[in-house]
Amino acid sequence: MKNFSDxxxxxxxxxxxxxxxxxxxxxxFWAEYRFHINLAPYGIYPREWSGLQGVLFSxxxxxDFQHLFNNSIPVFVLSAFLFYFYRQQxxxxxxxxxxxxxxxxxxIGRDSYHIGASGMVYMxxxxxxxxxxxxxxxRLVSISLIVVFLYGSLVWYIFPTNxxxxxxxxxAGSIVGLLLSVFTKNNIYKPKLYVWEQDxxxxxxxxxxxxxxxxxxxxxKPKEPEIPQEENIFPSIKITYNYKPDEKENxx
Numbered sequence: 001m002k003n004f005s006d007x008x009x010x011x012x013x014x015x016x017x018x019x020x021x022x023x024x025x026x027x028x029f030w031a032e033y034r035f036h037i038n039l040a041p042y043g044i045y046p047r048e049w050s051g052l053q054g055v056l057f058s059x060x061x062x063x064d065f066q067h068l069f070n071n072s073i074p075v076f077v078l079s080a081f082l083f084y085f086y087r088q089q090x091x092x093x094x095x096x097x098x099x100x101x102x103x104x105x106x107x108i109g110r111d112s113y114h115i116g117a118s119g120m121v122y123m124x125x126x127x128x129x130x131x132x133x134x135x136x137x138x139r140l141v142s143i144s145l146i147v148v149f150l151y152g153s154l155v156w157y158i159f160p161t162n163x164x165x166x167x168x169x170x171x172a173g174s175i176v177g178l179l180l181s182v183f184t185k186n187n188i189y190k191p192k193l194y195v196w197e198q199d200x201x202x203x204x205x206x207x208x209x210x211x212x213x214x215x216x217x218x219x220x221k222p223k224e225p226e227i228p229q230e231e232n233i234f235p236s237i238k239i240t241y242n243y244k245p246d247e248k249e250n251x252x
Contacts, residue, residue, distance in 0.1 A: 126177025
């Protein structure tokens with residue numbers, strides 16, 4: 001079992017993977033710009049067998065700089081939340097979520113190329129929100145509230161408000177994220193509690209807390225009670241030495 005308090009595990013899991021995802025997105029965009037190529041045909045094209053390749057490739061392909069920038073920060077933040085708070089389920093949620101979001105977009109989407117990581121963003125937003133609410137664990141509920149505060153306005157883009165936006169991909173990601181939050185096992189990583197956070201903690205038995213009085217003033221470590229010593233615990237012992245002269249000295 002991995003020790004998640006290890007800084008190396010924390011860095012690679014919580015920060016390293018989200019950075020890698022964003023770097024791949026930017027690298028693909030740079031390659032398009034540098035070599036003057038158009039990767040949009042590798043996106044999802046609904047109900048065409050060749051369009052299924054976009055299930056794997058479309059999250060890393062973006063139409064312009066604004067499209068890429070708008071997806072980069074949410075992908076990093078939300079995937080970091082996923083890898084930190086749902087470590088045991090993170091890869092299953094991410095891979096299954098991306099595949100089924102792409103497949104559902106391929107089924108319900110318009111006849112056009114659907115590209116971008118926004119489906120992934122909507123999948124993560126929905127999963128983090130509902131999973132936190134369903135868990136009833138205060139740390140994860142707080143994450144749900146943070147997600148709503150940061151990305152609550154995204155809900156409007158699951159409807160056909162703009163022809164240039166793949167609202168079908170947003171809707172697909174939201175549906176898949178909700179389903180994953182329902183059917184994913186509730187194995188929640190909980191950080192190790194300190195002594196004073198445990199249910200059976202008694203401040204009167206805490207050596208540190210014993211150094212303060214009832215008003216919170218520092219009084220130092222309490223002195224150990226002196227044990228009275230009884231006199232004449234042992235009876236008096238008389239020792240007698242018998243000296244025997246050396247026989248050689250007597251002969252001399």
